Amino acid sequence: MKTKETKIYDLIGHIIMTILTLIAIIPIMLMVISSLTDNTSLLQNGYSFFPEKWSSYAYEWIFKSNSSMIFRAYGMSFLLTAVGVSLSLAITTLLAYGLSKKNLPFRDVLTFFVFFTMLFNGGLVPTYINYTNIFHVKDTFAGLLVPGLLMNAFNVLLMKSYFVSSIPDEILEAAYIDGASEFKTMYKVAIPMAKPIIATIGMFIGIAYWNDWNNGYIYIVKNTDLYSIQNLLNRLMQNIQALSQNATNLSDANQGLAQIPTATVRMALATLGILPVVVIYPFIQKNFVKGITLGGVKG
Amino acid sequence: MMLPGLAYLFINNYMPLPGLVIAFKQYNARNGIFGSKWIGFKNFEYLFKTSDAWIITRNTIFYNLAFIIINTILAIIVAVILSELNGKRKKVYQSAILLPNLLSTVIIGYLVFSFFSVENGFVNSTLLPLLGKKSIAWYSEPKYWPFIIIFVNAWRSIGYNCIIYLSTILGFDRAYYESALVDGATRWKQFRYITLPLLKPTIIMLTLMAIGRIFYSDFGLFYQVPLNQGALYSVTNTIDTYVYRGLLQLGNISMSAAAGVYQSVVGFILVLGANLLVRKIDKDSALF
Numbered sequence: 068m069k070t071k072e073t074k075i076y077d078l079i080g081h082i083i084m085t086i087l088t089l090i091a092i093i094p095i096m097l098m099v100i101s102s103l104t105d106n107t108s109l110l111q112n113g114y115s116f117f118p119e120k121w122s123s124y125a126y127e128w129i130f131k132s133n134s135s136m137i138f139r140a141y142g143m144s145f146l147l148t149a150v151g152v153s154l155s156l157a158i159t160t161l162l163a164y165g166l167s168k169k170n171l172p173f174r175d176v177l178t179f180f181v182f183f184t185m186l187f188n189g190g191l192v193p194t195y196i197n198y199t200n201i202f203h204v205k206d207t208f209a210g211l212l213v214p215g216l217l218m219n220a221f222n223v224l225l226m227k228s229y230f231v232s233s234i235p236d237e238i239l240e241a242a243y244i245d246g247a248s249e250f251k252t253m254y255k256v257a258i259p260m261a262k263p264i265i266a267t268i269g270m271f272i273g274i275a276y277w278n279d280w281n282n283g284y285i286y287i288v289k290n291t292d293l294y295s296i297q298n299l300l301n302r303l304m305q306n307i308q309a310l311s312q313n314a315t316n317l318s319d320a321n322q323g324l325a326q327i328p329t330a331t332v333r334m335a336l337a338t339l340g341i342l343p344v345v346v347i348y349p350f351i352q353k354n355f356v357k358g359i360t361l362g363g364v365k366g
Numbered sequence: 367m368m369l370p371g372l373a374y375l376f377i378n379n380y381m382p383l384p385g386l387v388i389a390f391k392q393y394n395a396r397n398g399i400f401g402s403k404w405i406g407f408k409n410f411e412y413l414f415k416t417s418d419a420w421i422i423t424r425n426t427i428f429y430n431l432a433f434i435i436i437n438t439i440l441a442i443i444v445a446v447i448l449s450e451l452n453g454k455r456k457k458v459y460q461s462a463i464l465l466p467n468l469l470s471t472v473i474i475g476y477l478v479f480s481f482f483s484v485e486n487g488f489v490n491s492t493l494l495p496l497l498g499k500k501s502i503a504w505y506s507e508p509k510y511w512p513f514i515i516i517f518v519n520a521w522r523s524i525g526y527n528c529i530i531y532l533s534t535i536l537g538f539d540r541a542y543y544e545s546a547l548v549d550g551a552t553r554w555k556q557f558r559y560i561t562l563p564l565l566k567p568t569i570i571m572l573t574l575m576a577i578g579r580i581f582y583s584d585f586g587l588f589y590q591v592p593l594n595q596g597a598l599y600s601v602t603n604t605i606d607t608y609v610y611r612g613l614l615q616l617g618n619i620s621m622s623a624a625a626g627v628y629q630s631v632v633g634f635i636l637v638l639g640a641n642l643l644v645r646k647i648d649k650d651s652a653l654f
Contacts, residue, residue, distance in 0.1 A: 072552065072553065073553075076450065076553050077450070077451065080447045080450055080451050081451070081455065083447055084444075084447060084448070084451070084455075084459040085459075087444065087459070087462075087463055087524070088458065088459050088462040088463060090521065091462045091463045091465055091466055091521070091525070092462055092465065094466075094477040094478075094480070094481065094521075095465070095466075095469075095477070097477070097480050097481070097488060098473075098476065098477055098480060101480060109486060110485075110486060112491060112492075113483075113485075113486040113487060113488060113490065113491025113492060114480040114481070114483070114486055114487060114488045114491070115488065115491070115492055116488075157370075158370040158371040158374060159371065161367050161368060161370060161371055162368045162370075162371030162372065163371075164367070165367050165368035165371075166368070177368070177372070180372065180375065181371075181372075181375060184375055184378075184379040184380075186634060186637055186638070187630060187633075187634045188379060188382075188630065189379075189382035189383050189385060189386055189626070189630065190609060190626035190627070190629060190630050191606075191609050191610060191613060191622075191626060192385065192388060192389075192609065192613050192619065192622050192623040192626045193382035193383065193384075193385025193386055193388065193623075193626075194378075194382040194385075195613060195614075196382070196385050196388070196399065197377075197381050197382040197385060200398075201381070202377070213374075213377075213378070214378065215378065217374055217378070218371055218374050218375070218378075220375065223371065249367070250367065253367075274468060277470075278468075278469070278470035278471075278473075279470070280470060280471070280472045280586070280590070281585065281586070285614065297470050297472045297473075300472050300473070300476065301472045301475075301590070304472070304475060304476065304479070304593065305594075308593055308594075308595075330486065333476070334476070334480070337473050337476045340470070340472075340473055341468075341469055341473055344468045344469070345465075345468075348461070348465065348468065349461075352461055352464070355464070356460075356464075356529055359526060359529045359530065360529060360530060360533045
């Protein structure tokens with residue numbers, strides 16, 4: 068039974084949430100609609116939700132013109148995400164599992180070694196010098212993959228506490244008694260039991276890699292073949308800025324990039340940039356929400 | 367077995383630490399970090415003599431405080447509303463408001479540009495004419511950007527922030543609300559006297575943790591969203607963007623390193639302080 072008061076509150080709740088939902092998706096809709104707008108009509112009337120003339124030109128341009136740059140960048144993003152997630156999950160799981168063992172020598176020291184990286188970090192300047200002068204990651208795939216993103220202490224500690232709290236010692240001991248080695252126990256017993264947390268952390272890592280533009284921006288300077296889709300989008304925007312500030316920069320801005328795509332093409336590229344995330348979103352949403360709750364509880 | 371992970375932390379987090387001494391040196395690329403001349407606190411003296419030091423500190427702290435206050439209030443309101451609703455539509459709402467959180471700041475920069483672009487932006491070409499107002503040169507007018515940045519930040523983080531509050535609220539004992547209903551308490555009174563007091567520990571905890579991070583800013587939000595426009599630096603330059611520009615665009619490594627050390631050290635003290643407070647309130651929620 069619903070009282071009149073409840074009904075009014077429910078109605079207000081629905082109205083507020085509908086407004087928030089619209090605010091959340093309207094900017095994304097504007098992007099998609101402008102990517103399907105005729106370029107001349109966009110230049111004349113501006114970005115609009117109700118374009119005068121629709122057109123699929125932008126997508127045709129991307130798919131027909133031999134703009135290998137775009138496909139390479141898109142492929143690079145997929146490759147980076149795939150390699151990043153696999154490598155990162157592997158080393159995170161190994162470290163987390165090791166730290167979860169109560170009989171590990173120097174366990175406290177090692178845990179602190181991991182934990183301290185969450186409290187204090189050197190910041191950009193020494194990190195940059197370290198990676199460029201000692202490891203020479205500039206203009207290499209490693210420059211996209213390694214700095215900052217490959218593993219973080221937070222994920223390690225999250226997974227470690229999952230191993231400690233959700234896998235009973237008895238099960239692991241049963242495996243040892245059956246003669247399984249430490250590695251086999253982890254692989255055959257612990258990891259299958261930790262699937263939910265591994266899936267959740269893997270998803271966060273994947274999103275971080277897909278959306279990262281920072282590493283490419285800092286470490287990929289000359290070899291634009293290594294640009295991910297985010298770096299390409301970023302570069303296109305910079306070129307537009309340079310153009311609108313100074314028309315004589317034209318030849319300058321064009322360097323390295325064949326031509327400046329039109330506004331609609333840029334919007335189409337941005338749409339393609341979020342497409343994979345939007346496509347898998349319904350499948351990961353539950354995990355995503357669970358992961359946020361998990362992370363929120365422990366800082 | 368643990369070696370790859372530990373090695374990575376060593377490379378990524380510990381090896382750069384000796385490099386912090388650059389801040390106390392007159393850095394010269396040819397001599398390297400350790401061959402450069404010691405100059406003590408000179409870099410810091412220069413840094414704090416410039417107006418930049420004040421601007422980047424002010425911006426970093428001001429925006430973080432604004433984010434903490436506005437996002438906390440909005441997240442609680444949304445969480446309370448969502449906790450009262452049921453059914454399919456609740457899921458739709460939640461999915462939609464969480465979606466912006468999955469976009470990269472480059473894409474968010476594009477979205478903001480499609481609204482505020484001076485020549486073709488939706489606001490200038492459709493919205494302002496509709497209201498009978500003249501176009502505004504958004505990307506060269508600093509006064510609008512605090513609002514835009516705070517709005518964009520709220521837009522993309524509400525969905526994320528409300529989840530923790532929502533799951534906390536859903537964990538409350540329903541009996542409180544039932545007996546309140548029997549006593550004839552209105553929804554507002556239930557919120558004011560049951561939900562809010564029960565949420566208080568969560569609010570305090572999350573706020574303290576955010577205060578611990580008050581010296582850090584999201585580089586993408588302050589660099590990418592205003593498209594790195596020089597005219598907007600007075601309101602968009604934070605410690606992170608200052609360090610970045612000093613290092614990679616202006617080649618002013620000493621100044622950049624000094625600002626970086628300033629951030630690391632004050633940031634460290636704040637994290638420790640915040641954690642100390644959290645520990646006092648609730649030991650289990652503390653980081654350590």
